[in-house]
Amino acid sequence: MKKICTVVALMAVLVGVISCGSGNQDREKILSFTAIPDQNTTELMQKFAPLTEYLSQKLGVKVEYVPSRDYQASVEMFRAGDIQLAWFGGLTGVQARAAVPGAQAIAQGQVDPEYYSYFIANKETGLNKSEGFPEEMGQYEFTFGSESSTSGRLMPEFFIKLNSGKSVEDFFSKEFSFSGSHDKTVELVEAGQFGCGVVNYKVYDKRVASGKTDPEVCRIIWKTPTYADYNFTAHPGLDDNFGPGFMKKLQDVLIGIEDASLLSALPREKLIKARNEEFIGIAEVARQLGMVR
8 A cells, every 4th residue: 555655656756746847838938028018018019919920820839918017027028037028118128138137128219219209398387399308397296107218217317417517406496206117207297297208219209190289388398319219139048949940030020020000019110120239329328327338
């Protein structure tokens, strides 16, 4: 009886090991990706569904979108290997590739090599659009977007320092804040809770076009110079998990997308190739401001 029990116990352990091994293999066949949540998270889940289905069909593997609670969470998920592909901003892409040697920026929007931000103000401030840097905004309550946003924090802070010769702590007479997202920044400035803020130009333009934001109430007061920004970054373990050449296949599928509706969650109309070297400028600015080593 004792021998029978021992055999049964060993068989149970063996079945458990086999099940766990099978589960790991199944998980390796799933290409998980995320995107920095610079817009409404629920909307992003819905908008990424068509792209997820398209990638699954073209790549011949199961693809799933994994939502991220914030910018830094997306970087941590990538570092831990919980996701193998991510739509990052310039800064988060630099941070992720620094954390995972061998990671590659493989695709970007056609607009991303020359991206820019808008400094915006509520009409009650009396500030209007100008060609020169708006020094007057330093006297108002101000909100950036996410602390890790390239277009909502990193590059705007760089341009403030470049044009005023002051750190943001010295430039603003009142304490500045971080809204957490571009949409929230626009909403807060339009509501008058902050006099000024800075936002990704595509989010602002889209809100105005859809009627969500009144450009007379929430005004553009300055357009920044251009810089490189968003990109798809791939984990170096892709070829090990899905076979030799898979990263290149993924890149080809992404830049081969012709249906702009599939890219609406980004939002982009067309993707082009990207290389790590294109984001050296972002990395240098981030190091100057102490945001990356």
